[in-house]
Amino acid sequence: MPLRWKPSRLDLEVVKLASSIASLEQASRLSEEELQAIAQQWRLAETALTVSDRSEANWHIQAEWLRAAWTSLSAHYPALRTGSVAFWKTLWRLWLPLAQVLAEQIQQQTQPVMLGVLGSQGCGKTTLGQVLTLLLQQQGYRVCSLSLDDGYLSYRDRSQLQQQDPRLIWRGPPGTHDLAVLQQALTHLRSGQPTLLPRFDKSLHAGAGDRIAPIAMEPVDLVIFEGWFVGCRSDRHWPPTSWPWPIETLADQEFATDCNQRLKDYEPLWTSFDQLLILRPQDFRWSYDWRLQAEQELQHQRGQGMSAEAIATFVQYFWKALHPQLFIEPLCQASIDSKKWVAAIGADHAVTQVLT
Numbered sequence: 001m002p003l004r005w006k007p008s009r010l011d012l013e014v015v016k017l018a019s020s021i022a023s024l025e026q027a028s029r030l031s032e033e034e035l036q037a038i039a040q041q042w043r044l045a046e047t048a049l050t051v052s053d054r055s056e057a058n059w060h061i062q063a064e065w066l067r068a069a070w071t072s073l074s075a076h077y078p079a080l081r082t083g084s085v086a087f088w089k090t091l092w093r094l095w096l097p098l099a100q101v102l103a104e105q106i107q108q109q110t111q112p113v114m115l116g117v118l119g120s121q122g123c124g125k126t127t128l129g130q131v132l133t134l135l136l137q138q139q140g141y142r143v144c145s146l147s148l149d150d151g152y153l154s155y156r157d158r159s160q161l162q163q164q165d166p167r168l169i170w171r172g173p174p175g176t177h178d179l180a181v182l183q184q185a186l187t188h189l190r191s192g193q194p195t196l197l198p199r200f201d202k203s204l205h206a207g208a209g210d211r212i213a214p215i216a217m218e219p220v221d222l223v224i225f226e227g228w229f230v231g232c233r234s235d236r237h238w239p240p241t242s243w244p245w246p247i248e249t250l251a252d253q254e255f256a257t258d259c260n261q262r263l264k265d266y267e268p269l270w271t272s273f274d275q276l277l278i279l280r281p282q283d284f285r286w287s288y289d290w291r292l293q294a295e296q297e298l299q300h301q302r303g304q305g306m307s308a309e310a311i312a313t314f315v316q317y318f319w320k321a322l323h324p325q326l327f328i329e330p331l332c333q334a335s336i337d338s339k340k341w342v343a344a345i346g347a348d349h350a351v352t353q354v355l356t
Contacts, residue, residue: 025119039093062096069138076130086350093351098277099135105274106141106221111190114272117226118328119279122290125226128279131287132224142220144189148227150198151182155210167255169211171312172228173321174262179269186272192219225269228318231276232327234263242323244318259321278342280332284324284345290314 042043066073103112119125125323129145135145152171153161161176162168168176181198196214204210223349238260239253247256270276281287292313299305306314332342332355341356 003281028234039320043068044108058122060301062100065096065099065139066091069135071132072138073131073268074334076134077127079310084131086346086348087348090124090353091131094354099132102132103136103139103141104144104224109274112192113188114186114274115222115224116230116270116273116276117224117279118228118230118232118276118331119226119345120228120281120284120328122287122294122349124349125279128277129347132222136222141222142196142218143222143224144217145224145226146182146185146197148177148182148225148230149175150200151179151204152200152209152211153178155208167258170317172318174229174259174266176287177266179265182269186223186225186269189217189220189223190272193290194218198223217342225273229266229275229327230280231270231278231331232322233267233270233328233331234260235326240326244323247320247323252320253254255320256323256326258328262266263322263327276331276340278328278332278340279345280328280342281345282347282352284319284328286345288312289347291315 015292070080077087080091101116103114117128117275118124125147133145135142149172152158153176157178158168158171158176165175177211178198185197195217197217198214199212200209202209206210238257243253243256247253288311291314295305295311331340344352344355347350
């Protein structure tokens with residue numbers, strides 16, 4: 001069922017209201033009248049992660065959750081105080097209703113809830129995990145975030161792998177992860193056991209990165225496992241009838257074929273998920289624009305960063321490995337799978353609609 005948001009004349013009022021609230025210093029100064037005004041205007045019931053109508057009580061609960069977490073959220077995200085429209089849109093359309101839905105699932109299950117999050121760079125995977133953690137921790141829930149990136153092979157192992165397959169010039173494609181370590185962590189978390197979470201430092205070895213000491217994690221209520229191809233499955237009807245750009249040469253097609261084959265090794269990881277949330281840009285090519293913007297900001301702050309040409313080569317490398325049209329779009333198609341949610345992402349990084 002598509003849950004759509006339509007621009008209206010209320011948008012300017014919402015922006016003004018968000019700005020006024022963002023200027024407040026403490027959550028306790030958010031009046032009931034202001035909270036109700038936000039709820040009425042944003043109509044969270046139409047973008048919540050459920051196909052059923054939501055009661056006004058749910059609106060009030062979500063507003064109270066924002067009030068409770070205001071100090072922590074605004075400390076981590078100045079955009080909340082400055083009235084960033086994109087931030088507020090995503091907060092009300094996705095983060096708050098998702099946090100409430102997850103809390104309900106936690107209460108219904110005897111095991112921790114396992115949430116998989118799929119999204120390319122710039123879609124907001126990291127921010128989603130951090131905001132959900134702050135919201136749910138404020139309500140007394142224990143949350144653990146784990147990234148597919150945390151499971152990279154060591155620098156030494158990847159160097160040896162690159163000698164065997166020179167096409168693996170960057171970490172990230174299927175085949176560059178330690179699946180046994182990731183599987184063990186997810187299994188222990190799922191069973192409610194203490195575990196050691198793998199960690200990876202991307203700054204080591206001149207940016208090539210390496211594994212660092214794992215961190216101890218006690219039993220939790222929610223596990224968020226995110227990554228750029230989390231939940232993707234090998235295409236059993238390979239090869240495709242046509243190859244999307246930039247898969248152009250025979251070598252490109254062979255690389256894509258091998259990555260498709262390696263995806264089978266990852267599928268056991270996905271079976272642990274209770275839900276899969278797909279953060280889907282309305283145009284997959286925006287990931288290049290977002291990466292370019294990030295590098296330009298880095299250059300401004302530190303005087304260093306990748307060139308536009310280097311970014312294009314980097315981004316296209318991953319499109320050649322697992323092209324969004326071949327592996328992500330099929331996941332986003334309507335189905336009877338109640339364990340899948342799709343959040344459409346606009347050019348400004350804000351959620352525009354949520355499909356269930």
